[in-house]
Amino acid sequence: MPYMKGEPMNDNKEMKSDAALEVSRRDFLGTIAGALSAVALVIVADDAVYIASGAEPGAPLPAGGYDPDKHSYVYVIDITKCIGCGSCVRACKAENNVPDLFFRTWIERYMVSRSGEVSVDSPKGGYDGFDPSITGDEITKAFFVPKMCNHCSHSPCVQLCPVGASYRSPDGVVLVDEKRCIGCGYCVQACPYGSRFLNPETKVASKCTWCYHRITKGMRPACVEMCPRGVRKFGDAKALHDEVSEIIATKQVHVLKPELLTEPNLHYLGLSMEVR
Amino acid sequence: MLQESLNFVFPNDFHIMWSLMIVIYPYVTGIVAGAFIVSSLYHVFGRDELKPVGRLSMVASLAFLLIATTPLLLHLGHPERALNIVITPHFTSAMAAFGMIYTCYLTLLTLEIWLVYRKDIIMVAARSRGIKRVIFSVLSLGVYDISEESLRIDHRAIIVLASLGIPAACILHGYVGFMFGSVKANAWWSTPLMPIIFLFSAVTSGIAMIIILYQSLMRLSGQKIIGECVQSLSRWLWLFTIMTVTLEMLEIISLAYKKGEEWLVIGPLLGTKLAFPFIAVQVVFGSLIPIVLLAIVVLMKPFLTNPLRNTIAFVASLILLIQVFAMRWNVVIGGQIFSKSMRGFRDPYVPELFGREGALAAIAIFITPFVLLAIFNKFLPMYETSDEPSGGESA
Structure with a gap:
């Protein structure tokens, strides 16, 4: 390894024998799996709260008894x-x-x-x-x-919106949720009209x-x-x-x-x- | 056939909305995918002559991947909501797949690079002191096992990851092409050929970038440029350039031959607004010249000296990088020049110099991967300086 600095390391076993530093593959994979699970749980929990709030992208906001x-x-x-x-x-x-x-x-x-x-x-x-x-x-x-x-x-704008900000209300009106829209402009490109x-x-x-x-x-x-x-x-x-x-x-x-x-x-x- | 005067645009269609940033984005992800394909040719397909660029191509792919999201964030009206794509994706949207595809590919690539460099990381950690030692100890993730058996497992894992990486890289860039190809409102974009054209031109730009990076890196570090490696890369580049240009021309020819409604506006578009960027830059300068130059490298190998071959390959690669950029420009900007009224052209687009989506920002984005590569190379060199196979990398 000519690009290494310092003393050359000739024997791999010297490294392995350093018991204080050694972590087995199994332990390491276990730790990674645990960390990934935790991240996944946070994302799922976030979605669960979102869905529980009734604020699905396809649902219009309630407007004074309007159905x-x-x-x-x-x-x-x-x-x-x-x-x-x-x-x-x-x-x-x-x-x-x-x-x-x-x-x-x-x-x-x-x-x-x-x-x-x-x-x-x-x-x-x-x-x-x-x-x-x-x-x-x-x-x-x-x-x-x-x-x-x-x-x-079957509006292309609704189909292509990456975050569901463009949606079709059950009454047939295509709307934009301004609080969710990320402003990517994909729907503008997608609208044929x-x-x-x-x-x-x-x-x-x-x-x-x-x-x-x-x-x-x-x-x-x-x-x-x-x-x-x-x-x-x-x-x-x-x-x-x-x-x-x-x-x-x-x-x-x-x-x-x-x-x-x-x-x-x-x-x-x-x-x-x-x-x- | 109806006669058209081509002077009416829909009132909301007066300006070009997707800017230089949206040109840069597929350009960068193309290099990501293409560079990875080069690394796979060595790691998976056993092209040993590409060993000198085995590490470089992988790390280059990562360096460009790391900045791939920047142009998108600079373009978004609400970049602070960008994570909505990942957290609450709308699954019927091609764009919503971005988060998943990007994350998978990033994970895969990082893991593969880590495995390739694992032994080096551990040895740097062992020989360094202070902060450098801490950083490299963290990078080793606390696993210090570099026994023969352990390196053999690494090697097997690298092959598996590199194999998985090929479809991942293809999906990453094929999806970018699909994002345009699936917009049925736009006659210039809406073709099933679009993802395929994007993919082939991605590989072209990736190989071209690796030829340039490899030669530059060798010169800067005073190393010898290995002729066989450049020769092999040139051969692959020639093949992919021919396929890319063929596909690009096929699309135009079929549009012109079918003479559908869209040709009423696309024909004049190519003849006027896109005459320079498409016909002059992309087709004549960007495609024909490199194809001839690479043909010389491939077909006249016995007559070429090493420096001559390297120079021709370098120049051809440089021109091809311009060609692929022109292709991205002509797709993204070209596709917005005509109004969806199909009866007129929008105001011309000239990128601003300063500003969020300006030319300077684009240049800064494009330079960043080279800076990242220089930093990476300082600590973990991307080239081999001895014949001894290193780490788990030998194929």
Whole structure:
């Protein structure tokens, strides 16, 4: 061992004979096993306390007698009625204190020319409505598409969240537990609809909650409330004679990116093939 | 086919969220896995010509593993909650597996290194005084048995651990590829090839790093660079580079050939925003040149002198480290350049210089393993200076 300092050690047995220092393999392994068990116990105990508190990631916080099992929310947007006024975007921003530059809901304007060219814009998410657009082409088809979280039944964001901070409440609303979110942004990457963002102030994932603080009190989401044309409709599939469930059951509705099989609970009436 | 003007991004898609830190993370874990594969070629597969890098590759793997979590912590919005991934993992998430995979691999690697160095640790403890003696006595874990029988058991344990380490290293890095490959919302990431491409390029970067580290270490310590070792490493590197580049090209070719909806945005992406980092750096400079250089080393062996071969291998390795970095960049940043609207590109990403996720932080992270290796080498050398087999290491 040329790289050793000091006197060379020629005989291994000299080392072994040092009885004061010797610990048998069995004793050593026993000690390690004991230490690992203790660590495991601490982790399991921590989980046990967490589960006993009833705070499982899938369970919503109790909200004054509200029972999420008795609801199953659905949402329909009727594209044929939307005028792109931006009331819903402004209502959402005000109601949910959405940070600048980001949107929980926004409106896209589609303009399709006779030659098939598709032009899309969404200035400031449609917050101020839309200016008239003048293009050289003959526009044969133009429409507005309000967008928001699709509250998918099989949402990639919930599947991919490493800590269960993104979860689907029994009433069908996809929510973010801001106290558990680690701000990794994986859910933002996973959402096919661009509905999520990392809130620059709280550093956690944020998105449309269908105004959960309102709907659990029997009110409608702010965007639905403020829409002057009845474009946005919010319903409860578990309620009797629900208009929105009836539309979904009887009309030709579509969802965004159906090929991804995320099963959105946001449905569109009059959706055109140009919309992604 | 619909005509597109590529000028619309979803309003929330205006910036690139996963930064340089998320580029560094797969780059570092790739080196971890690749370096370990090199050590396994010696310890498990009996490639005796790789004995000079047997210890180095193992310790290098650990040095890079120790800093692998740093870029993630610097990126998290709430790093103080990072342990939630370990304590309350959400098992349907690929990312949640990180804690378990990392811990298993770290334990396995540390144990293997400890067994390889056990005799050395004990002897340093015996010959030192003061704090050094205390530290090395603690490192020996109170077991001072270095009898023939004991070293034989160590040797058997090393082979078992090294064998277990191969799937562990593959899982560690395959999982990183899976994290990207499983995001079905992103057309540039979502391919079952992704974990495989990551794995092969990981081995490429690991071997390249070991060639550079080995030659540097030998020069710094005034030792002779063993030609057979560099020759063998170059051969493995050539093989893995060819496989990596083939897989990378296959992915692009199949996307271009299928001309699915995603090609509407990925085609223009490669032609414009990624023209330099992908076509120029990753493909032409990073792949073609090293493949030719390594072909010279492998195919023209009888005509090369030792210094010439070592220099060519060194240069090829350096370029390949840049290639693999470019690949990580093009996956992580490239995959975020286009909006999920599939109709436009986000603002370009230029890493800030200072700040938590800046270039300086990235450089500091990348330098740290080399510092750790230098410190380690000071106390427990990573190279052999005599022909006498040491510890339980002889294969």
